[in-house]
Amino acid sequence: MVAPMSLGCVAVIVVVIALAGPSMSHQGPDDAVQTWTLANLSNIYGAAYSLPTVHGASPVVVPSELACRAVCAANSNCTSYTWWPGSHVRRKCEYIHNCYWRSDTVWLLKLTSACSAVSGIKGLAPTPPPPPPPPPPPPPAPPGALNVLFVIFDDLRVMHGAWGFDQPHTPNTDAFAQKALIFDNAYCNQAVCGPSRASLLSGRRPDSTQMWNFVGSFRDTPGASTWNTWPEWHRKHGYYTAGCGKLFHPGDPANFDPPSWTGDAYGGYFGQDSCPHQSSQPTKTHGCPIPPSVNHTFPDLETLGVAKTQLAIAAEDTSVPFWIGVGFVKPHMPHVYPAKYLDMVPALKDIRVATHQTPPSGSGSELNWYDGAETPAVAIGTPADNATQQDWRRNYYAAAAFSDDVFGMLLAEVNSLGFSDNTIVIMTADHGWGLGEHNHWVKYTNFETDARVPLLVHHPRASHTWGVHTKSLIEHVDHYPTFAELAGVPVEAAAHESIEGWSYASLFSPNATPATTVWTSGYNASFTQYPRCHVTPLTPGGLPDYLKVTRCTSVSKAAFDYMGYSMRTSRWRYTEWALWNGTTLKPHWALRVTAPDSLVELYDHGTDIGNNGPAIWDDFENVNVATSNPAIVTALSMQLRDFYADHRTKRGRPYTGW
Numbered sequence: 001m002v003a004p005m006s007l008g009c010v011a012v013i014v015v016v017i018a019l020a021g022p023s024m025s026h027q028g029p030d031d032a033v034q035t036w037t038l039a040n041l042s043n044i045y046g047a048a049y050s051l052p053t054v055h056g057a058s059p060v061v062v063p064s065e066l067a068c069r070a071v072c073a074a075n076s077n078c079t080s081y082t083w084w085p086g087s088h089v090r091r092k093c094e095y096i097h098n099c100y101w102r103s104d105t106v107w108l109l110k111l112t113s114a115c116s117a118v119s120g121i122k123g124l125a126p127t128p129p130p131p132p133p134p135p136p137p138p139p140p141a142p143p144g145a146l147n148v149l150f151v152i153f154d155d156l157r158v159m160h161g162a163w164g165f166d167q168p169h170t171p172n173t174d175a176f177a178q179k180a181l182i183f184d185n186a187y188c189n190q191a192v193c194g195p196s197r198a199s200l201l202s203g204r205r206p207d208s209t210q211m212w213n214f215v216g217s218f219r220d221t222p223g224a225s226t227w228n229t230w231p232e233w234h235r236k237h238g239y240y241t242a243g244c245g246k247l248f249h250p251g252d253p254a255n256f257d258p259p260s261w262t263g264d265a266y267g268g269y270f271g272q273d274s275c276p277h278q279s280s281q282p283t284k285t286h287g288c289p290i291p292p293s294v295n296h297t298f299p300d301l302e303t304l305g306v307a308k309t310q311l312a313i314a315a316e317d318t319s320v321p322f323w324i325g326v327g328f329v330k331p332h333m334p335h336v337y338p339a340k341y342l343d344m345v346p347a348l349k350d351i352r353v354a355t356h357q358t359p360p361s362g363s364g365s366e367l368n369w370y371d372g373a374e375t376p377a378v379a380i381g382t383p384a385d386n387a388t389q390q391d392w393r394r395n396y397y398a399a400a401a402f403s404d405d406v407f408g409m410l411l412a413e414v415n416s417l418g419f420s421d422n423t424i425v426i427m428t429a430d431h432g433w434g435l436g437e438h439n440h441w442v443k444y445t446n447f448e449t450d451a452r453v454p455l456l457v458h459h460p461r462a463s464h465t466w467g468v469h470t471k472s473l474i475e476h477v478d479h480y481p482t483f484a485e486l487a488g489v490p491v492e493a494a495a496h497e498s499i500e501g502w503s504y505a506s507l508f509s510p511n512a513t514p515a516t517t518v519w520t521s522g523y524n525a526s527f528t529q530y531p532r533c534h535v536t537p538l539t540p541g542g543l544p545d546y547l548k549v550t551r552c553t554s555v556s557k558a559a560f561d562y563m564g565y566s567m568r569t570s571r572w573r574y575t576e577w578a579l580w581n582g583t584t585l586k587p588h589w590a591l592r593v594t595a596p597d598s599l600v601e602l603y604d605h606g607t608d609i610g611n612n613g614p615a616i617w618d619d620f621e622n623v624n625v626a627t628s629n630p631a632i633v634t635a636l637s638m639q640l641r642d643f644y645a646d647h648r649t650k651r652g653r654p655y656t657g658w
């Protein structure tokens with residue numbers, strides 16, 4: 001029996017078959033035939049993998065769906081199974097040819113974002129419960145509500161002409177900055193894609209989302225299923241909300257969080273790209289410029305096309321304001337880009353490298369410093385040769401030049417559709433990027449190179465902020481309350497929404513002077529964090545080797561060894577590495593932070609003006625001055641710990657501006 005079903009625009013076939021079970025030879029005549037219901041969807045996804053009723057086959061990889069069905073048929077406890085034949089187009093599936101089975105009665109089929117799947121259940125599938133009644137439509141947005149266009153780049157550091165840099169090629173961003181407030185002290189809450197985006201879009205810090213790596217989803221955190229994300233808040237207040245590209249990190253949350261979007265429909269994610277091995281560069285180079293002769297589809301151009309479509313939909317009914325998020329994946333590695341952008345940055349021999357290529361001293365700095373297989377650093381005290389560093393930098397610049405051009409195309413579309421006068425445009429990145437400063441490359445640390453992000457905000461009705469630099473200390477968690485307020489749908493206490501940032505909307509008020517006003521949260525600092533895990537577990541009484549740690553990519557949150565909490569004030573960056581309590585998921589603070597072997601870092605930014613080009617990175621955080629400033633360390637440690645204690649106390653409370 002074949003019965004077609006409908007799931008959006010995807011054709012689904014459910015098949016009921018009766019066939020001899022592979023393990024039925026021992027059964028009586030009446031049991032020799034097993035009836036199965038099959039579907040080309042997944043019955044195991046998301047948090048189900050951690051359920052006690054979900055099991056992996058042994059071995060978990062089997063060659064075919066029939067083999068997976070045989071595993072289930074042979075096990076009297078198995079009620080259903082799922083087997084994954086491969087990936088969806090332009091997606092990466094981590095479960096190819098895996099066979100999992102369930103010992104419960106759950107049969108809730110789903111089209112997952114990355115993996116194609118085949119599932120089967122013994123007997124006839126249970127009748128699904130009737131769908132719940134549709135929720136009432138949201139009330140219309142208030143009159144005069146502004147549109148919001150949020151644009152986020154992946155791994156893009158501060159290196160634009162607007163901040164005094166000359167070697168990168170960023171003319172579109174620099175032109176945009178002339179009509180935007182330019183932030184010289186904006187920071188992410190964790191310098192890695194998934195956790196940073198989870199915090200930014202949920203408005204909660206990593207210790208609340210419990211997303212410190214790539215295990216799980218913030219929606220799995222107790223209570224998070226009822227949170228409203230930033231776009232979801234706007235959707236529930238009468239906005240058309242749409243997103244495309246890399247906004248959330250793939251998988252966190254599942255399917256890019258359908259509740260955030262009008263019609264539960266996300267515009268699509270098109271991958272990080274890969275080199276087709278037909279680039280115009282020598283094989284040993286770091287980058288991958290694609291010549292015009294190669295037919296290559298660039299994910300960011302696909303994202304741009306979807307964003308244009310979403311803007312066109314918004315233009316069909318301008319009485320409904322929009323919140324549209326666009327996530328571009330470059331300049332994230334691999335550095336794949338159209339070859340013409342390599343000609344827009346200096347020649348290899350002219351690329352300047354970092355002036356200070358050794359990490360700061362001290363155990364805390366050693367623990368913070370990170371070198372992974374994807375970086376060119378030879379060892380903590382041994383940088384790569386200059387030619388290698390120049391190659392890495394040049395290809396990063398070229399990929400970023402491509403990003404800048406795509407941004408310019410998006411802004412041109414906004415202008416052509418007549419949205420320039422009623423749309424707030426935010427441009428930022430999920431975190432920064434190291435290019436050899438302190439002999440550190442890539443991200444994954446609490447250094448300023450990784451924690452600081454570019455942030456430009458165009459407010460169409462605050463022209464007094466255009467082209468102005470501000471030293472205000474901003475965090476990613478602050479965007480949600482800020483732009484909800486500026487757009488006209490502020491988060492109020494009566495809504496019981498437990499976001500954790502502060503609104504810096506006052507910087508855009510008619511009488512504001514952001515050039516001379518340093519806005520900070522009520523804690524007078526910005527906060528960033530990152531976990532560390534030992535390569536091999538410490539033996540009782542053993543001495544830690546701080547250079548043999550990882551960034552905890554796939555480690556259970558209960559198994560972290562340290563959490564590095566970093567605080568940036570107007571003058572100082574103070575970082576304290578606390579032992580991690582995996583049971584309570586809280587830090588175990590050290591008794592003495594001024595001891596010679598304390599895991600603390602202190603960097604002086606007293607002369608850091610934040611917009612004088614390469615000096616931003618080359619002139620600071622080269623010397624850990626913690627041991628020579630015990631009084632400052634003591635005071636900042638108290639401020640840091642008080643903040644996180646207060647944060648735990650207020651977590652889950654309705655937002656009141658914190």
